[in-house]
Amino acid sequence: MTGWTTHEGLAVALPRANVDTDQIIPARFMSASRAEGYGGFLFADLRDGDADFPLDRHPDASVLVAGPNFGSGSSREAAVYALVDAGIRVVVAESFADIFAGNAVNNGLLPAAVRDAAEVLEALGDGTAEASVDLEKGTLTIGGQTHGFDIPDIWRQKLINGWDDIDLTRAHLDDISAYRHRRATDAPWVWAGDGTSSAG
Template identity: 80%
Template sequence: MAGWTTHNGKAVALPRANVDTDQVIPARFMSASRAEGYGGYLFADLRDGDPDFPLDRHPDASVLVAGPNFGCGSSREAAVYALVDAGIRVVVAESFADIFAGNAVNNGLLPAAIPDAGAILDALGDGTASARVDLDGGTLTIDGKTYAFDLPKIWREKLVNGWDDIDLTRAHADAIAAYRKTRAKTASWAWPDGAS
């Protein structure tokens, strides 16, 4: 996946709290091939019968602003796949479920926890606004107003480089190999015969 440091796009409001991963992508769609993409299943049950659903009115939005506790419920990574496949690069909320946030970062999606997300929801209303996200500065700017978010160093490194946990581990391959070599010499008793 490609890394990024800034993102410019349209922000749209989803004024709902406690959006769980089964709302993001209902379980019945997860048998589809990942290669086909999950974007078409995003919020399928919430959209069904709602001609005024925000992402249907603004399908080009790439920054989703939601209520608190986004991504709660089961820990299905497919929820992140659905958001990314639908073109969402950033989800803004007051808070996120921990597993959802980790899955998001591992797939290039920023979960930006902003205490003033409620004010952003109110300002967006039913429309959209220009948004700019800067990972280096840890800021979201919407229509000229800037909001700060905390971004752990590891998360920033993953997003900027387009890495998941495996890529992050591979980045330390030389240090891991050096440790293994030293450990084999200093604690030979810990190694099976002939394995050092």
């Protein structure tokens, strides 16, 4: 996964609250191989029969602005896959479901929690606007208006470096190794043997 610090792209509004993961990718598509790409399944039921669906009108959009509680429902990571495979790099909402937000960060997708997201939705309306996101500053600029967003420092680090949870753990290998050696010396009775081979 490639890390990033800034993103510039087209923003489009999805003025819906409580968009759950089954709306993002319906369960019947879950048997598809990830290698085939999940982007074609994104919002399949919402798009069905709606010729005016925002992402159909603006297929090049990479910043999606939605209502509060985005990503609620089941914990399916495929919901994030569908967004990423469709070219979405940032989702802006007032709030996100916790599991969805964690899955998003692990796949390079920013869940930008913007307190005044409702104002951004209203300003976008049915149209689009150029958007710019700065991870280090924690700012989102849409249509010339700048908004701050909240993101834990560890999430910022993972997005900038392109890390998932395993990569984050690997970044601390020296500390982990040092702890093993200390533990083997201070409490050799913990190890199955004499502690030497296990901590080596």
